Amino acid sequence: MPERYRQFRIRDRVIQPAAVLAPMAGVTDNLFRRLIRAQGGCGLLLTEFTSADGLAKAKARTRRYLYYTDDEHPIGAQLFGANPDTLAEAAGLVESLGFDLVDLNLGCPAKKVVKCGGSGLLRDLPLLERILRRIRAAVRIPFTLKLRAGWDENSIVVREVGRLAEDCGVEAIALHPRTRLQGYAGRADWRLIAALKATVKIPVIGNGDINRPEDAERMFRETGCDAVMIGRAAAVNPWIFRQMADYFSRGRYVEPSEADRGRLALEFFRRLLAAEDPEALGKMKQFASRFTHSVCGGAALRKAVHAARSIQEILERVEAFFSGAAVAAD
Secondary structure (H helix, E strand, O other): OOHHHHOEEEOOEEEOOOEEEOOOOOOOOHHHHHHHHHHOOOOEEEOOOEEHHHHHOOOHHHHHOOOOOHHHOOEEEEEEOOOHHHHHHHHHHHHHOOOOEEEEEEOOOOHHHHOOOHHHHHHOHHHHHHHHHHHHHHOOOOEEEEEEOEOOOOOEOHHHHHHHHHHOOOOEEEEEOOOOOOOOOOOOOOHHHHHHHHHOOOOEEEEOOOOOHHHHHHHHHHHOOOEEEEOHHHHHOOOHHHHHHHHHHHOOOOOOOHHHHHHHHHHHHHHHHHOOOOOHHHHHHHHHHHHOOOOOOHHHHHHHHHHOOOHHHHHHHHHHHHHHHHHHHO
């Protein structure tokens, strides 16, 4: 087991193991985070990225993104925005709610986010410095950030942002080494994670193209990062953190069976219903779309779920599909 995987520190917060769930819009809500936590192997959870402007306007929908339960600790809240004062105020709210850390989004490539923060801030480092200093002055809890490599291949700013962040009191940096213009295309350039690690003294969290435990092991080895962060792969395979823990401790891990997948999907759907989530129907369809890509016959199930017009229809179709899969396996 890589020694780095056992734990890492963000100031006085000990994160065990050194594995982090990435913030993902529309994915990492309270129910999904708890689903990940229940499988084991994830050291730190992060919320969906949350608009500081929305919080300032006291929008109830935005405030919902900061809902969490005690069993999620340690947990950080990720904010996005471009106004230093508004972000500082939002960070203060995060602290008052009892989060373990506050994180700033410098990585989202979506157009609507770039207009008011996200990876768009990588084009304006003077503004970014003002933001970092205001947030740092506003809170006592650890302050971290997640960034992309730069706006495009001609403006890679990993080292510059790393030095600036460290100077402003940021205490850990997660890097997804693709540019904003790349989106999620091409390969993540892990050499940039190693370059950032060589530039700063604070912890560096590597992110991008970790799809299997073997990928995490290779990232630790090739970059020297202090922790790994997993996003899209966890949405497809919620067991990936537990698989990493098994792989690093025993050298092997198991793949979930069709029955395992069916049970987890139904458990998640029922939790959505119990929570009376107004977006339950859409979240069920989204979860089924991601979750069934590695399932035999998953395309048919995805089609059936997306055609469903009610929550009950989705539950019946998912239950029938996985019951049939279990019978076939027997």
